[in-house]
Amino acid sequence: MPHPTIAETRVLIVDDHPFMRRGLAQTIKDQPGLCVCGEAGSVAEALEIIESARPHLAVVDISLGEESGIELIQSIRQKWPEIRVLVSSMHDETLFAERALRAGALGYVNKGEPPNVFIAALQRVNSGQIYLSDRMTNRMLDHVLTDKGEQMRSPIETLSNRELEVFEMIGKGLATKQIAAKLGLSPKTIETYREHIKQKLSLSNSTELTRSAVQWVLEQGRLPAGENGSE
Amino acid sequence: MPHPTIAETRVLIVDDHPFMRRGLAQTIKDQPGLCVCGEAGSVAEALEIIESARPHLAVVDISLGEESGIELIQSIRQKWPEIRVLVSSMHDETLFAERALRAGALGYVNKGEPPNVFIAALQRVNSGQIYLSDRMTNRMLDHVLTDKGEQMRSPIETLSNRELEVFEMIGKGLATKQIAAKLGLSPKTIETYREHIKQKLSLSNSTELTRSAVQWVLEQGRLPAGENGSE
DNA sequence: GCTCTGCATCGGGAAAACCCTGACGCAAAT
DNA sequence: ATTTGCGTCAGGGTTTTCCCGATGCAGAGC
Numbered sequence: 001m002p003h004p005t006i007a008e009t010r011v012l013i014v015d016d017h018p019f020m021r022r023g024l025a026q027t028i029k030d031q032p033g034l035c036v037c038g039e040a041g042s043v044a045e046a047l048e049i050i051e052s053a054r055p056h057l058a059v060v061d062i063s064l065g066e067e068s069g070i071e072l073i074q075s076i077r078q079k080w081p082e083i084r085v086l087v088s089s090m091h092d093e094t095l096f097a098e099r100a101l102r103a104g105a106l107g108y109v110n111k112g113e114p115p116n117v118f119i120a121a122l123q124r125v126n127s128g129q130i131y132l133s134d135r136m137t138n139r140m141l142d143h144v145l146t147d148k149g150e151q152m153r154s155p156i157e158t159l160s161n162r163e164l165e166v167f168e169m170i171g172k173g174l175a176t177k178q179i180a181a182k183l184g185l186s187p188k189t190i191e192t193y194r195e196h197i198k199q200k201l202s203l204s205n206s207t208e209l210t211r212s213a214v215q216w217v218l219e220q221g222r223l224p225a226g227e228n229g230s231e
Numbered sequence: 232m233p234h235p236t237i238a239e240t241r242v243l244i245v246d247d248h249p250f251m252r253r254g255l256a257q258t259i260k261d262q263p264g265l266c267v268c269g270e271a272g273s274v275a276e277a278l279e280i281i282e283s284a285r286p287h288l289a290v291v292d293i294s295l296g297e298e299s300g301i302e303l304i305q306s307i308r309q310k311w312p313e314i315r316v317l318v319s320s321m322h323d324e325t326l327f328a329e330r331a332l333r334a335g336a337l338g339y340v341n342k343g344e345p346p347n348v349f350i351a352a353l354q355r356v357n358s359g360q361i362y363l364s365d366r367m368t369n370r371m372l373d374h375v376l377t378d379k380g381e382q383m384r385s386p387i388e389t390l391s392n393r394e395l396e397v398f399e400m401i402g403k404g405l406a407t408k409q410i411a412a413k414l415g416l417s418p419k420t421i422e423t424y425r426e427h428i429k430q431k432l433s434l435s436n437s438t439e440l441t442r443s444a445v446q447w448v449l450e451q452g453r454l455p456a457g458e459n460g461s462e
Numbered sequence: 463g464c465t466c467t468g469c470a471t472c473g474g475g476a477a478a479a480c481c482c483t484g485a486c487g488c489a490a491a492t
Numbered sequence: 493a494t495t496t497g498c499g500t501c502a503g504g505g506t507t508t509t510c511c512c513g514a515t516g517c518a519g520a521g522c
Contacts, residue, residue, distance in 0.1 A: 017321065017342050023254030065343065090248065111248050160469060173442040188472050195510070206509065210441040211404040218449065391498060407479065419501055426481065437480065
């Protein structure tokens with residue numbers, strides 16, 4: 001059914017949710033001049049498809065289940081710097097937009113946005129320009145200009161990528177050893193991250209750290225704080 | 232769209248992500264016998280559409296931005312008990328599946344699942360049966376069968392007074408030593424309580440204990456229509 | 463260039479927490 | 493009268509935390 005026009009811009013979709021992929025694909029396909037050249041649900045799959053399909057654009061989700069979209073962006077940046085990446089995430093932009101751009105993405109758009117906003121972002125990125133929401137653009141400008149006036153910054157934003165990753169896992173109930181195993185690192189390294197996080201967030205012991213992390217994860221997911229019957 | 236078959240099952244989609252809605256809608260439309268009679272991005276919108284479109288089935292996301300899908304399910308249950316609800320969420324099923332069913336949903340399926348699993352779940356719910364993943368089904372059966380003689384509402388109610396007291400302090404971020412000091416007891420005693428609590432709540436390590444305690448404390452703080460009276 | 467700061471990664475070692483086992487008095491229940 | 497559960501604690505081996513490092517590497521600034 002597709003008539004592969006010669007000059008269409010090829011887009012790769014990377015998202016771990018099949019339905020989200022489908023929704024994005026459908027919206028992109030509707031757009032003249034754009035076509036979806038592949039869909040991936042994991043980092044490995046994405047890299048594989050890039051090899052064969054050579055997309056011009058990539059739409060990547062930040063949280064790919066166990067994996068991190070940030071790392072994928074860095075890999076793409078290294079191997080195929082000509083591919084332009086638009087990050088689409090359902091997480092707080094104040095936390096991830098800056099990280100995404102630093103990693104090499106050209107834009108960050110929230111998944112809650114309507115299709116026309118998304119398409120606008122995609123086309124802006126396609127033209128080589130940066131896309132951010134107005135709110136986020138202002139915020140980053142402020143951030144640069146006022147320099148030391150970081151009073152409105154949440155301390156959580158000062159966490160590095162790795163630290164944030166570990167923080168989230170702590171909040172999900174993983175023990176130090178489990179996190180180390182999942183990330184393929186030494187438990188000693190995770191301990192160091194825990195210390196750094198505690199320092200940055202002014203937490204005095206591991207209980208407070210866990211408490212803070214759990215609270216944050218619950219807020220992120222807007223979970224109605226349930227009792228858990230785990231195990 | 233030109234031949235509206237007489238006996239099609241009408242499905243309402245409730246999700247705050249437009250692309251997710253679109254992906255779900257597309258997949259449902261592909262299925263013979265099913266049609267999408269409406270899409271909603273909020274609780275209010277959902278209730279409105281139900282009035283006019285009268286769906287047979289509703290697919291609802293648990294986390295609707297600021298709102299809670301759980302409340303929507305309860306409303307639907309009250310006003311239109313004949314509508315069968317399938318919950319689709321991207322969050323951990325161990326945290327929400329039980330709450331979703333208690334609220335009146337007939338099924339819970341994770342958004343990470345492939346379309347065929349989702350469709351199977353939807354059709355199962357459509358036939359009036361409960362759908363849960365195998366893993367979750369076993370877990371809940373265990374839960375039910377483990378209780379002895381009485382239907383224990385929440386395992387937290389099995390805690391003794393002292394244990395509950397300690398549990399709450401853990402949830403507030405106090406370390407073992409601090410709790411001991413505050414209660415005028417030996418840290419050893421607090422350790423014992425921690426052990427007992429972990430046993431009674433089936434928690435395997437101290438991280439899970441802290442996590443569970445924090446969640447419980449937060450839940451205590453904000454719950455209008457709480458179901459666990461507990462003390 | 464060189465320095466300095468920040469990040470990511472790990473180790474040593476003492477202190478603390480954990481976890482298991484057991485204990486003892488005391489009350490209520492059987 | 494025996495059992496059961498609660499509240500309290502100790503011993504001792506295992507694991508984690510916590511504070512002290514260290515290394516390599518990348519970018520910012522002089």
